Amino acid sequence: MTLSSPIPLAELTTMKVGGRPKSLVRCESASELYEAVIDAWDQDEPFQILAGGSNTVFADDMSELNVILVATQGREIVSEDESEILIRVQAGESWDELVSWAVENGYAGIEAMSGIPGSVGATPVQNVGGYGQEVSQVITQIEFLDRASNLVEIKPAAFFEFSYRDSALKGGLEGVVGWVEFRLRKLGGLSVPMASGQITEHVGAPYGSQLPLQQVRDVVLELRSSKGMVVKPEDPNSVSCGSFFTNPVVSRQKLTEFPEDMNFWSMPDDDYVKLSAGWLIENAGIPKGFSLPGSKAAISQKHALAIINTGGASATEIVELARFIQERVAARWGINLIPEPNLIGF
Numbered sequence: 001m002t003l004s005s006p007i008p009l010a011e012l013t014t015m016k017v018g019g020r021p022k023s024l025v026r027c028e029s030a031s032e033l034y035e036a037v038i039d040a041w042d043q044d045e046p047f048q049i050l051a052g053g054s055n056t057v058f059a060d061d062m063s064e065l066n067v068i069l070v071a072t073q074g075r076e077i078v079s080e081d082e083s084e085i086l087i088r089v090q091a092g093e094s095w096d097e098l099v100s101w102a103v104e105n106g107y108a109g110i111e112a113m114s115g116i117p118g119s120v121g122a123t124p125v126q127n128v129g130g131y132g133q134e135v136s137q138v139i140t141q142i143e144f145l146d147r148a149s150n151l152v153e154i155k156p157a158a159f160f161e162f163s164y165r166d167s168a169l170k171g172g173l174e175g176v177v178g179w180v181e182f183r184l185r186k187l188g189g190l191s192v193p194m195a196s197g198q199i200t201e202h203v204g205a206p207y208g209s210q211l212p213l214q215q216v217r218d219v220v221l222e223l224r225s226s227k228g229m230v231v232k233p234e235d236p237n238s239v240s241c242g243s244f245f246t247n248p249v250v251s252r253q254k255l256t257e258f259p260e261d262m263n264f265w266s267m268p269d270d271d272y273v274k275l276s277a278g279w280l281i282e283n284a285g286i287p288k289g290f291s292l293p294g295s296k297a298a299i300s301q302k303h304a305l306a307i308i309n310t311g312g313a314s315a316t317e318i319v320e321l322a323r324f325i326q327e328r329v330a331a332r333w334g335i336n337l338i339p340e341p342n343l344i345g346f
Ligand SMILES: Cc1cc2nc3c(=O)[nH]c(=O)nc-3n(C[C@H](O)[C@H](O)[C@H](O)COP(=O)(O)OP(=O)(O)OC[C@H]3O[C@@H](n4cnc5c(N)ncnc54)[C@H](O)[C@@H]3O)c2cc1C
Pocket: 014, 048, 049, 050, 051, 052, 053, 054, 055, 056, 070, 091, 116, 117, 118, 119, 120, 121, 122, 123, 125, 126, 127, 128, 129, 130, 175, 176, 177, 178, 228, 229, 230, 231, 238, 240, 241, 242, 243, 342
């Protein structure tokens, strides 16, 4: 456990905003992480767990906040046979390095989630997903320090109540993820059936096809890069938290209130549909590249759903733009957009 003199949180987040915290503790083992969190609970002071910082927006004044940085590393193969592999991955490991490793070694189930920044331990928090896959489809169990019991326990996936970009962890379950166990499949170098029309159309294959794992990864990285959704120093449109709002889920009946050309996706429960938040924003009169007068926060040039820091924006500017978008979309479409990133200190 290293106590560093706190650097501004802007340096630890992909949105590049946030002031200097009161303290910063870097934990390199699960035991250090659990100890730091238990200490923080005992001290009864505000604290925040931070890993890759790609889904967190800190306020400009964070001088009262203690930050616990998850920097644990390690992967352990629990079991393997001809059809699948069970692997436990420490929370601080890079998610995309895990995906890349799985693809190289012929393990299927996470290939369409290539290029998502951040850590393995944060993936259960919002049930990370993309291009038709979600981590809840492959998580079997999680080692978790639970505030309710003050114990480190191995919890089954069902304990976390995963749903679209949501889980009990996002909804108030307090604790810290130590490791996540995934079940990946061996399908002869092929992917699981692709549940993303964007991927299958891109390669000219029917929806639901199994494609070579490396091809899926390459296509997803290409599609994501074209939208500024891969963090790259040379892409100013990737200085963001990815999508700033979740796609709203509404009853199918509500579709009658929208123009026929609006974008939406069917849900497993046929009574509901998921609307495109990007479409709602652009069709509320807020174009890509938009910014408020004098502000250094803007909508990405490549994707209406991403708010970016164009260089030196304050956290206040980011949140002002988010509120403006929420108000315009509510006024035009009667829909409340819910922010996807964790907004801390606002
Ligand atoms: C360009 C870009 C594209 C993105 N695309 C996607 C996408 O396609 N799909 C998607 O779902 N997300 C996407 N995201 C959001 C983000 O990458 C994911 O949410 C990711 O899982 C966040 O990981 P992190 O380690 O950076 O989390 P952080 O921002 O560090 O933390 C996020 C939350 O998780 C909590 N947390 C972190 N680690 C732990 C732990 N070990 N135990 C308990 N709580 C913990 C934190 O307290 C915080 O509440 C994107 C972000 C960017 C910048």
